[in-house]
Amino acid sequence: MTADFFWAPRPRPTRGPKPALTLEQIADAAVAIADAEGLAAVSMQRVAADLGYTKMSLYRYLSSKTELVAAMMERALGGSPQISARADWRDALTQWATALLAAYESHVWSLEATTGRRPVGPHEIAWLECALRVLPPGLTGAERLDAVATLAGHVRMIAGQHGGAESDLADAMSAILRDHAASYPAVVAALSEVADEGGADNAFAFGLARILDGLESLLERRVSR
Structure with a gap:
């Protein structure tokens, strides 16, 4: 991982084929995987395969998954x-x-x-x-x-x-409090007020x-x- 990953000028190759991908294309492919399957599903191998390239070809643009995730955040944010x-x-x-x-x-x-x-x-x-x-x-x-x-x-x-987490939590607690209301009067009072007046x-x-x-x-x- 390099701290100046986004900031240092990227060398332009003077020989060989021109780069076939861009960092943005790679990041966008990784974002699509993470959106569908979570961050754990993202790997250099998986991103390369989805783009139709070899894993090694991605190392022309970034050196690690850490840099890949950082590039993903730039695109997502x-x-x-x-x-x-x-x-x-x-x-x-x-x-x-x-x-x-x-x-x-x-x-x-x-x-x-x-x-x-x-x-x-x-x-x-x-x-x-x-x-x-x-x-x-x-x-x-x-x-x-x-x-x-x-x-x-x-x-x-x-x-x-x-x-919706507040509503989900309230529903879960309501089921528990039916049998244990006496032990948690402040919780019961707050949930009852929400049920009557809204505001969740x-x-x-x-x-x-x-x-x-x-x-x-x-x-x-x-x-x-």
Whole structure:
């Protein structure tokens, strides 16, 4: 794995046949496999076979599965969202988080792909740049990075639940609580209220709003000092 995988100029061969593939074609084939069968199904051998080439031919473009997965993430994540310069910071960060959630949910393997040491590409840094750019003034550099990390962590947690998880969990607990309600009165009360008044599966919007409330409150306290 090389840290400058996306950034170092790629040598152009002066002899021999011209490259028959592009890194984008290879990554797109790998993404298609991961979308259908999961990240574990992706290998250099499998991608090469799906493209109609030998495994060794892929090593002209990347040196390992780690680099392949990094290239997949660049294609899956895509460019950062286009946010209007007129949007206030809360709306802008809501748009950013919503777009990131959509990207993760479109490629469920991407959560696994973005852990551990790996090459970081221009799209991923552009997403960070986008979020940092729309944060309001009044935060230190460390706080700006932590704010984005907190937002991204919330998005990842929700994406990992795979839509409808709250309702599924509530259904599972309801079946258990029919026989054990007396031991868990707070859980019973909360589930009963949801059944009567609704509001399930709102963890993304609720949590996002509370994170933004916290940032706003912090900034207001600093201004009032």
